[in-house]
Amino acid sequence: MRYRPELDLAIRNLSLSTRRFEKIGIVGRTGAGKSSLTYALMRMVEPASGYIRIDGVDISTVDLQDLRTQISVIPQDPVLFEGTIRDNLDPAHEYSDEQVWSAIHAGQLSHLLDTPTEVFVSEDIADEDTFDDDDLDDDFQKGPWIEGVGLNKWVDYGGSNFSIGQRQLISLCRALLWRRKIVILDEATASMDAKTDGIMQDVIRREFEECTVLTIAHRLNTVMDSDRIIVMDQGQVVEFDTPQNLLLNSASHFSQLVRSKAT
Known part of the structure; x- marks a missing residue:
């Protein structure tokens, strides 16, 4: 795999397979x-x-939208949209309030x-002649400002009214709602404090038992x-084994990474 024709391969000589519902860690230097x-x-x-195959099917033969509906990604800096929490978790309104x-x-x-x-409501919208109380959910109060709680909690553009850790928890809840067969956490806890990191790890272990993570x-x-850890170096998989086996080998790349983090 390369990002542009004139560039070197970003990934090369990669051959591996994962088991059903396996939890795979992927590590390596920047x-x-x-x-x-x-x-x-x-x-x-x-x-x-x-090729890459999911459940034996070459993903290059799968419609792109269909492929991506099988995968949830929780990134380091999740994208949130201006709107309610409910809009962010269920943009297409496919799920009931109870499921959310x-x-x-x-x-x-x-x-x-x-x-x-x-949330500020402009005067023309808040005007009694144009603004219908029925348009508001029970959790809202009419006025020049609308107060949102629960599923109507407001999210500013980009999620700027939430911390990075909170935005990642929102992204996690989105993945929990969608329940896709593959979940990817791409540095999802890198900006979290230790407490929030621990919360997320507990949730992942408990709630994604029947997903490949x-x-x-x-x-x-x-x-x-x-269950197993992939160690990457210069675009290649140099090790793929259980963390216990990798740590037992003091010469392994993984053991060296652990020692370098400890110093």
């Missing part, structure tokens, strides 16, 4: 090619040669939705309970 795996799986960049709340509770996000957010991480403790 520029090793970890995130390139995500781009390849999502077909954001097509392979220069070879179930995902919110599973992702331990409900405490963030208790505090009202104030790929966790790309700089924090090695994030992947220590993975």
Whole structure:
């Protein structure tokens, strides 16, 4: 896989397979090619040669939209849209309120939705002649400002009224709602404090038991309970084994990464 024809391969000589519902950690130094795996799986960049198969089907033969509806990505800096929490979790309004709340509770996000957010409504909209109370949900109050709580909690453009860690929890709840067969965490906890990181790891272990989970991480403790770990270097997989086996080999790349983080 290469990003432009004139560039060197970003990933090369890669051959591996994962088991059903396996939890895979992906580590390596900056520029090793970890995130390139995500781009390849999502077909954001097509392979220069070879193929990727999901459930035995070559993904190059699958409609792009159909492919991406099988994969949830929780990135380091999630994209949130201006609107309500509900709009962000379920943009197409495919799920019931009960299903959305179930995902919110599973992702331990409900405490963030208790505090009202104030949203300015322009005077022409708030005018009694043009503004119908029926247009408002029960959680809203009419006036020049509308206070939103619960599913109506307001999200500013880009999620600027939430911290990075909170935005990642919202992205996690989105993945919990969608329940896709593959979940990719691309440095999802890199900007989190240790407490929020721990919350996310607990949720992932509990709620994604029946998903294949790929966790790309700089924090090695994030992947220590993975079933197996991929170690990448210069676009190649140099090791692929259980964390226990990799740590037992003091000469392994993974052991060297662990020691370098400890110093």
